[in-house]
Amino acid sequence: MIIDRLFKAVESRGPVCVGLDTSSKLLPVSLAAERPLTEAVYEFNRRIIDATVDVVACYKVQIAYYEALGVEGLSCYRKTLQYAKGKGALVIGDIKRGDIAATGEMYAHAHLAGDFEADFVTVNPYMGFDAISPYLPYLREGGKGIFVLIRTSNPTAKDFQDLPSPDRSLFMRVAEQVEHWGEESRGECGYSMIGGVVGATDPQELVAVRKAFPTLFLLVPGYGAQGAGGKDVAAAFVRGNGAVVNASRSIIGAHKDRPDGDRRYPEHAREAVLAMRDDIRRWLK
Amino acid sequence: MIIDRLFKAVESRGPVCVGLDTSSKLLPVSLAAERPLTEAVYEFNRRIIDATVDVVACYKVQIAYYEALGVEGLSCYRKTLQYAKGKGALVIGDIKRGDIAATGEMYAHAHLAGDFEADFVTVNPYMGFDAISPYLPYLREGGKGIFVLIRTSNPTAKDFQDLPSPDRSLFMRVAEQVEHWGEESRGECGYSMIGGVVGATDPQELVAVRKAFPTLFLLVPGYGAQGAGGKDVAAAFVRGNGAVVNASRSIIGAHKDRPDGDRRYPEHAREAVLAMRDDIRRWLK
Numbered sequence: 152m153i154i155d156r157l158f159k160a161v162e163s164r165g166p167v168c169v170g171l172d173t174s175s176k177l178l179p180v181s182l183a184a185e186r187p188l189t190e191a192v193y194e195f196n197r198r199i200i201d202a203t204v205d206v207v208a209c210y211k212v213q214i215a216y217y218e219a220l221g222v223e224g225l226s227c228y229r230k231t232l233q234y235a236k237g238k239g240a241l242v243i244g245d246i247k248r249g250d251i252a253a254t255g256e257m258y259a260h261a262h263l264a265g266d267f268e269a270d271f272v273t274v275n276p277y278m279g280f281d282a283i284s285p286y287l288p289y290l291r292e293g294g295k296g297i298f299v300l301i302r303t304s305n306p307t308a309k310d311f312q313d314l315p316s317p318d319r320s321l322f323m324r325v326a327e328q329v330e331h332w333g334e335e336s337r338g339e340c341g342y343s344m345i346g347g348v349v350g351a352t353d354p355q356e357l358v359a360v361r362k363a364f365p366t367l368f369l370l371v372p373g374y375g376a377q378g379a380g381g382k383d384v385a386a387a388f389v390r391g392n393g394a395v396v397n398a399s400r401s402i403i404g405a406h407k408d409r410p411d412g413d414r415r416y417p418e419h420a421r422e423a424v425l426a427m428r429d430d431i432r433r434w435l436k
Numbered sequence: 437m438i439i440d441r442l443f444k445a446v447e448s449r450g451p452v453c454v455g456l457d458t459s460s461k462l463l464p465v466s467l468a469a470e471r472p473l474t475e476a477v478y479e480f481n482r483r484i485i486d487a488t489v490d491v492v493a494c495y496k497v498q499i500a501y502y503e504a505l506g507v508e509g510l511s512c513y514r515k516t517l518q519y520a521k522g523k524g525a526l527v528i529g530d531i532k533r534g535d536i537a538a539t540g541e542m543y544a545h546a547h548l549a550g551d552f553e554a555d556f557v558t559v560n561p562y563m564g565f566d567a568i569s570p571y572l573p574y575l576r577e578g579g580k581g582i583f584v585l586i587r588t589s590n591p592t593a594k595d596f597q598d599l600p601s602p603d604r605s606l607f608m609r610v611a612e613q614v615e616h617w618g619e620e621s622r623g624e625c626g627y628s629m630i631g632g633v634v635g636a637t638d639p640q641e642l643v644a645v646r647k648a649f650p651t652l653f654l655l656v657p658g659y660g661a662q663g664a665g666g667k668d669v670a671a672a673f674v675r676g677n678g679a680v681v682n683a684s685r686s687i688i689g690a691h692k693d694r695p696d697g698d699r700r701y702p703e704h705a706r707e708a709v710l711a712m713r714d715d716i717r718r719w720l721k
Contacts, residue, residue: 253457261503317599321599
């Protein structure tokens with residue numbers, strides 16, 4: 152089951168999830184100058200993956216950066232997923248789609264079976280269970296998983312997610328549903344194929360979700376450039392597992408402002424992963 | 437301003453929004469047999485647009501159907517938007533994206549300026565104002581608009597949208613915020629560039645939103661195949677304007693099971709639009 156693969160990856164390679172949010176601003180100057188933008192992005196991703204694949208749990212590829220580059224960008228997104236999978240890595244398509252019935256089935260097909268096949272995708276729960284159910288056939292077979300947005304890491308997440316609804320916050324209600332939806336698709340590791348996204352920028356929300364739902368696998372954004380540190384994200388873990396922590400700019404942009412960054416960007420990314428892994432592991436004792 | 441163009445289109449051509457959710461199942465057999473699937477979809481869309489452009493307010497293109505066909509499908513999505521705009525039609529990209537900060541900016545660029553440029557896009561509000569703000573620069577210039585999901589038309593919309601939060605339903609809270617966010621971008625028609633999606637399958641929710649927010653332009657799904665009729669959607673209108681009503685299968689699938697459907701699918705679509713327009717207008721007196 153895919154969640155067991157992720158569990159084992161965290162165990163053996165650590166809980167870092169590298170976000171391939173590859174903006175043109177992060178590309179080394181020489182790389183960007185030599186070829187069309189989408190080819191430069193792919194080359195960059197490829198070399199980042201090569202340099203980090205043995206020390207990360209998975210990659211999260213933010214599709215928005217590729218959509219912004221149009222049809223060619225989406226071809227680059229597809230190639231990036233394929234390259235990572237070819238290296239034996241697990242990939243999360245960060246698509247945050249959320250739609251219903253036949254439309255939801257189209258998204259599920261596109262991102263868990265079709266051209267853009269990932270191992271996991273992120274899903275937006277606003278439309279209710281109808282936005283989740285189209286993914287279930289892919290989960291039941293054990294090959295795929297999803298992470299449902301529960302409490303995001305941005306400042307205005309509170310606009311709706313923190314509203315009392317009515318006896319507890321909306322995000323806690325969503326977490327409860329996510330736990331419930333996932334009950335029938337648990338792996339041997341005890342976690343289900345339906346995990347949740349809970350940001351670490353408001354640590355008390357993360358603590359509340361983890362305490363109430365100890366068997367929910369968590370995808371935790373907010374580390375690094377968004378402000379959370381090892382101590383904050385440690386609350387997501389249960390005996391050193393059950394979560395992956397995403398960082399993007401602090402890893403794939405680690406070469407910026409380094410004198411040798413243009414040439415040695417893969418090594419800088421690897422060093423940033425190792426430092427982040429150490430920072431998290433220190434708090435997991 | 438784009439909302440004034442939509443207002444005038446409703447006034448002169450009626451409130452029907454044709455959903456180009458072009459599933460392969462809806463394609464006439466002969467059309468699908470003659471060429472690659474994405475070319476057949478484009479040809480189908482092109483002929484539906486030609487046959488209906490003078491009697492509809494706008495088109496809504498559901499990107500999920502194109503994503504399911506991969507990179508080629510997204511090329512077809514782009515061509516469909518371009519074709520409709522070339523015919524002078526307004527197009528809504530039904531993308532339901534919702535993401536924050538730099539990521540949100542990528543989506544806004546992709547769908548309001550880049551390869552997939554539409555006139556309006558749909559946006560998911562779960563992540564709060566941070567998921568809306570990336571679109572504002574495009575709105576302030578007057579050229580683009582968005583529709584924020586408020587109360588959707590699917591059965592489990594109630595899972596979260598109807599929760600008391602705490603003094604009114606979550607969707608009413610979202611509607612209130614949508615109204616507030618749009619205050620600074622009103623057109624001459626009085627409506628703002630930030631409208632809302634409110635389904636007609638639960639008419640009392642639609643009545644509640646319209647009553648509380650009379651100057652919110654509404655995109656209303658749920659007509660036809662999803663069960664709502666002219667009487668239900670009439671509640672969305674204020675003096676015959678202020679809303680567009682989307683239908684997809686009942687229009688672009690109107691040729692199915694007709695003896696001459698394979699050949700005359702554009703005419704069947706046009707007849708379905710005219711019947712729907714009459715059905716709605718009857719209740720707007």
